[in-house]
Amino acid sequence: MKKLYISILCLTLCLIHTSCEKQLDLGPVGQLSEDSFYNNERDFEAGTYGVYSALLSLMWNDQWLNAEYRPDDDIIPPNNSADTNEDFDWTPTNDGSIAFLWNACYMGIARANVVLDRLPTAAGFADETQKPRFEGEAKFLRAYFHFLLAVHYGTPPVVDRVINGPVEATKLPNSDPGQIWDLIISDLSDAQSMLPESQGDDLGRANSNTATALLGKVFLYRAQWDNNAAYYQNAKTELSKVVGKYTLAENYGDNFSATAENNPESVFEVQFIWGTGDNTWLPTDFGLSEDQNVGSGASQRSVHFRPGCFNGVCAPGANDSGYGNTHITAPLQGEYEAGDPRRVESIYLNGDEYVHSGGETTFNSAWSVSGSTPAKYIKHDDPNMPPGRPNATLNNERVIRYADVLLMLAEAKLLGDNDVSGAAEHINEIRHRADPTDAILVPRSAGATKQQMWAFLMHERRVELAIEGHRYHDLVRWHRAGLINIKTDINFGRGPANANWSDKNLIRPIPQGELDVNSNLKQNDPYVGG
Amino acid sequence: MKIFLLLTICSLSVVIGIAQQRNVTGRVTDSSDDSPLPGVSVLLKGTSTGTTTDGNGNYTLAVGESAVLVFSFIGFETQEIVVGTRSTVDLAMNGSISQLSEVVVIGYGEKSRAMLTESIGTIDSKAITQMPVATPEAALQGRISGVQITSVDGTPGSPVAVRIRGVGTVGNTAPLYVIDGVPVMTSLVNGNFDTSPNASILSTLNPSDIESMSVLKDASAAAVYGVRAANGVVLITTKRGKTGVPKVAFDTYFGVQNFPKLPKWTNTGQYVALTEEANANYNSYRSLNPGDAGYLTMHPDLQPGSPYLNVNTDWQDAATVSNAPIFNSNLSVSGGTEATNYFISLGYFDQEALIPNWDMSRYTFRANSDYKVGKRFKFGQTFTLSYQDTKRGSNNQGDGFIFSSIANMPPFMSIYDDPNNPIPGNRYGFNGNLDVAGLTMQNQYGVNTIVDNHDRYYRLLGGIYAELEILKGLRFRSAANLDFSYSNNTGWNPGYTAPEMGIARPQAYNVTRGEAYTQVFTNTLTYTNNFGDHNLNVLAGFEFQKLRGSELGGGGEDFLSTDPDYYTSVKNAGTLRPVYSSVSNNAFAGYIGRVSYDYKTKYLLTVSVRRDGTAQFAEANRWGTFPSVSAAWRISQEPFFSDVTLVSDLKLRASWGQLGNSQTFPFPHLSRFSATPDYGVGNTGAQAPAPVNYVNPSIQWETVETLDFGFDLSLFENKVSLLATYYDRRTKDFLFSLPIPAVAGFTRMPVNAGEVSNRGIELELGYNTTFGNDVTFNITGNFTTVRNRLESLAEGIEEFSSGDYRTAVGYPIGYFYGYQMTGVYQTPADATAALPDDFAGATNRPGAGDAIFQDNNGPASDDAPAGQQFSNAPDGRITPEDRTFLGKTIPGYFYGLSINAGYKGFDLSILFQGVGDVQIYNAFRRDGESLVGLGRNNLSTSQNRWTDDNPTNDMPRAIASDPYQNGRFSSRWIEDGDFLRLRNIQIGYTLPSLLLEKTKAITRARVYVAGSNLFKITNYSGLDPEVMTFGTSSTHVQANTDQANIPQPRIIQAGIQLEF
DSSP: OHHHHHHHHHHHHHHHHHHHHHTTOOOOSSSEETTTSSOSHHHHHHHHHHHHHHHHHHHSSHHHIIIIISSSSSEEOSSSSOOTTTTTOOOSSSOHHHHHHHHHHHHHHHHHHHHHHHGGGOOOOSOGGGHHHHHHHHHHHHHHHHHHHHHHHSSOOOOOSOOOSSGGGGOOOOOOTTHHHHHHHHHHHHHHHHSOSOOTTOTTSOOHHHHHHHHHHHHHHHHHHTTOTHHHHHHHHHHHHHTTTSOOOSSGGGGGOTTSTTOTTEEEEEOOOOOSSSEEEEETTTTGGGTOOOEEEOBOHHHHHSOOEETTEEOTTBTTTBOOOOEEOHHHHHHSOTTOTHHHHHEEOTTOEEEETTEEEEOOGGGSSSSOEEOTTTTTSOSOOOTTOTTOBOOOEEEEEHHHHHHHHHHHHHHHHOOHHHHHHHHHHHHHHHOTTSSSSOOOOTTSOHHHHHHHHHHHHHHHTTTTTOHHHHHHHHHHTTSOOHHHHOOOSSHHHHHHOOGGGGSOOOOHHHHHHOTTOOOOGGGTTO | OHHHHHHHHHHHHHHHHHSOOEEEEEEEEETTTOOBOTTOEEEETTSSOEEEOOTTSEEEEEEOTTOEEEEEOTTBOOEEEEOTTOSBOOEEEOBOSTTGGGEEEETTEEEEGGGOOSOEEEEEHHHHHHSOOSSGGGGGTTTSTTEEEEESOSSTTOOEEEEESSOOOSSBOOOEEEETTEEOOSOTTTSSOOSSOSSOTTTTSOGGGEEEEEEEOSHHHHGGGGGGOTTOEEEEEEOOOOSEEEEEEEEEEEEEEEOSOOOOBOOHHHHHHHHHHHHHHHHHHTTOOTTSTTOOOOOGGGSTTOGGGGOOOOHHHHHOOTTEEEEEEEEEEEEEOSSEEEEEEEEEEEEOOSSTTOOEEEEEEEEEEEEEETTTEEEEEEEEEEEEEEEOTTSSSSSTTHHHHHHTSOTTSOSBOOTTSOOTTOSSOBOOOTTBTTBOOOOHHHHHHHOEEEEEEEEEEEEEEEEEEEETTEEEEEEEEEEEEEEEEEEEEOOBOHHHHSSOBOOEEEEEEEEEEEEEEEEEEEEEEEETTEEEEEEEEEEEEEEEEEEEEEEEEOOSOOOHHHHTSGGGOSEEEEEEEEEEEEEEEEEEEEEEEEETTTEEEEEEEEEEEETTSOGGGSEEEEEEEEEEEOGGGSGGGTTOTTEEEEEEEEEEEEEEEOOSSSOTTSOEEESOOEEEETTEEEEOOEEOSOOOTTOOOEEEEEEEEEEEEEETTTTEEEEEEEEEEEEEEEEEEEEOOGGGSSSEEEEEEEEEEEEEEEEEEEEEEEETTTEEEEEEEEEEEOEEEEEEOSTTOOEEEETTEEEETTSOTTEEEEBOEEEEOOSHHHHHTOOOBTTTOTTOOOOTTSEEEOOOOOBOOTTSOTTOOBOSSOOSSBOGGGOEEEEOSSOSEEEEEEEEEEETTEEEEEEEEEEESOEEEOHHHHHHTOOOSSSSOOBGGGGGOOBTTBOOSSSOOOOTTOTTOTTSSBGGGEEEOOEEEEEEEEEEEEOOHHHHHTTTSOSEEEEEEEEESOOEEEOOOSSOSOOOOTTOSSBOTTOSBOOOOOOOOEEEEEEEEEEO
């Protein structure tokens, strides 16, 4: 009897332990793993959207506006206290947007690199010829993120491969001079040749023209950053390829309208959408790395652009759908030619029609510290956001539009070839679209001097592209190329900003937190021993 | 001492001298199974003459006439036998439940304290229920050496940080909890790895149901828990019935709770004066004149004549609840026969928090029983069901910053509307203070009051076991246990407008339901036998545990009715919110082996090993073997020691072993992709999977190696006891989510890196005596030192910082890292001569009244060795490299002192507890001494700020926007956190039994009054020096940051305990 007990016992134990050891073979549930993903067309299509979605994280809130829009002579902050960002009081630690932009761009780059890494070995493609399309998209996005890093931080690390494994692998040094531009240019050249000319109904995805337009922009920037006029020719070549591929929208305002997204003028725009989390105060993939994606916010641009209260006078929706964080400087208000139809589409002045969630009223200059707030993106936004989301908007971010391409082409022609009439032609296209009568915005004369045409061009860029995030980058590259002197030529509309601006503000500091964990990374020169 | 010895010897001689001697022999057995009991003490009553039983339970003793033998053995009821004329006295001793504290519950078994070779601390049910706390681990505070307990905040059921022998890892440092043999989950919501749980995992347990808690501190004790034991193991054993007639016990208490301390704030007048000063200082700093852009003027609302200047709201008063009640009630029935026993209990607990709307209530039911069938087979079960409901105010997690964000509202803002001039649409009567003085602030008090958020947990914890004695001494035990929890967490935000609350929010209802279970299947074989003087206990076993969890949540907005009957059905929402869900799984399997051997109960040896596997690592790294060995020598049992009557017991012990800690993010070796986020493609949402983790394929558990030396000493017939242990705990390859450069696409990666050591001494001293026949007195104290040091990090990494905290080789984990403030520039000339400051920027030079920061370091030169970041010499500039060690977050020592005394029916117990050699970052004061003017209110300590007339060096001047960054993280915010607290004092009276006999029902009745946290001695200026950073109960990397979480309440309580 005892022996029987023991035998049964042994048998049971043996059975238990073999079956239980197998039970340790678990994987993450409710998630895709490297074993089960990146195999076929469908996977890569979705995976490529994953790279695009990094744009949503990048552009969702105030930090994006701080980094890209605000420190310029078009926008000032609402209150009278100091604003380290807009007052050019930049240090490696004092503004969150410095680290925010850095982190968000490298996150996007990492996602692009995963796609590029897996693509060659993916075995499930029914049609192998589909692969270049995904490679082109990933390279386009990798280039775009690197471009943002280059114009903000100068020579940050270049990441052209998946980084994993030991921590040393993550400690990338600053890139060599020119290295980041070389990678951007090579990626965009690849993208240009690999992408189809159209993505069909998949509006928002990059096609070969998108890559070409960005490549032209990159050459123009590099010509000025490196002060090497040879790149103007590359810029002209690439930008010219895009001419005729797009058309200027009939109505200037369509470019910022929630109902006219992806219109024929749009070269590249970021497609805002609600995320799947339930918190509109967080970006669409907030918490992803903690395995809890809780964010559903698309963009908070509207809440930061709409007016709030000033000195006790409140706009409708103040502190709810409008925080009043963004105000238009007097210099920009004064830049518009009298009657320029673009003015009402771009900035609100006293008495303008103002649509808000509660209805319609007229804009009261007392709502603003400068008497004016942005109308761009707001005027044709949907004022009635879903309940609970007064802070967010789905109105897409226009990154490159055809008008910008034409003005960049004008710039390349003017500066590269001294082609004054070629520049005038493109500038006048832009003016004609804004004012088809040509009566208010009289065409620029092809017989102007180069210097006159340069002034016309600077004016045209400023008003056509106001509050779209281009202005400060324009100033910096022109300053670098010796075309202007920011210190003497530019009025930032704010005493501390004018007083503080110095050459060091041509570049952002590298975030201190990044230097703290990467001994191979060096701070940008102007910020070492400030 | 000598006199005592002499007296003893004399009395011995007297006894020997007068008695007529003869020998009595006998055999002592365990009444439960007739097995012989070796080591039983047999004493002649009234003398210290005696012997102990041998390996077969036999003894021989010379006795005189009318001798009475006293048989005592740990874990058994002491019995007195009159010898009479007998020459043979056999005795079957009964296991004693009342002295169970003497039997120590160890992993997969029990041991008498005398025979322990391991380091194990215990507390019994009396000590557990002495403190009026919601969650039982809080009762460990101050009780056991080596165990430091810190409540995350003072709200009911909040998580408790338990640190056993320091902090062994920069990752998860929480111990493993084992309730009646079930290693429990870490989260009640989804069973998953959860570093910042809302509630303690033990908060659903009724402390009154607990018989004892054992804390396994060294590797030898904990090794049988293998890969999860590195941070120590807390074994919780619930009550079981005792043989006898049914006994009904009822106890209840009621108490009131208050803030132990409250800060003071500036009033409206002081606020305006400070703001004016801050503005003026700013204008002059920037050389601005009236009319210049950026020139600061006082907002019209705060200029003379404004009605707001007459408002002086005490927001803090509104945020605090006075005399918040706490109520607890338990009813239990227990009893048994030789063959069966049972314990059944019902419990109800209800505690209001010190801030509104954070209350908790809990119902528990328990039924435990054991059955014997024949001589060889027994089985039994445990079962508990609990329901807990915690309100969560306007945060959904912890109390967070609720108290501070209400208390620091500007005093010129109002909580409620002016009743004479109601704001249209204000449905709650609150005032949104919309654009008062240009400020927009949510009326946090209002929102916290109107929301209705609940965390509800239902938990079923129980199992069955069966035990068969196959051969004499060989037992097979099989146990199957289940821990199942179901959570139903709801949140209702009624919706309000900006005029009501400052910020408009829509109504919204959210519900999250989670279920989690863990199944544990344990099979063990134990063999106990004696071979002459050789006693052997062998354990072999196998355990498998499976964990599964899932969560599903959804919600909606825009309900037609705000009636709860309507909105709790989410489908009624005008707009549905996205549904979300999560699923998790894990499994563990382990082989357990342990041999305990002793020779003549003098030389003790325990060898144990567990081979353990966990599902969460790659297959190649899945299994580990965790060995340990411990030995003890009971010197006092040696013949040469028998003369030393001063020493009643002395044991030397030593142990060594290895343990694992696998608590990390699951599956860190796999590259994983989340199906979210989405991306709009032509305005249609498309799934956009993105990688969620930085992959480290070689990740595995961390290993802790523990070395222990110590002794247990009892003196003067066990009146004085001393336990001393030196421990050296080294964690190798600790798991950590290392901050990495964001260029990798992630900001953290899981690594096994480096080594941490914790070394220290544990002392426990007890004194136990009676004065006369009536007064009993007992005092026990414990003291623990911890020297925590990071010995190494990964190759090439000497340190990493995480915000204001840094972890660096040669320093304790997670120390405070910031600028050293050395004073205040007193004159413009001083300030002009100040060093250039890279942190503030070149355009923000200091002025008179700004803080002086110390120059310690410059950046390392380009040819410095890898990993070196500093020049280690002042460089004439204030740079981020000048940040330095400002304090540590792990106490250098902590201690507890407990006093128990009784006189006739009266009893008194006192518990002190304290920590020392530790610092706190007073972030609450940092917010309250911002000195920038318009904005949140300042603490009244801001009145000591620097001015021309008050040339202090402690606090800088007020200046709007703080251009020089006086408020940067610096030594100004670091304070010593040492404290000594009167944790509890209790005075009780047990009614005389003569009186009770008349009731013919009540057999015992005790009434008591008690006070908790009545006073503390500390130099810390915040609310409570018992601080854990909000949201981090289980890691120590950003510890000791005081955001003014709710402090431990001061409780006055009265209770009654009855038995029938």
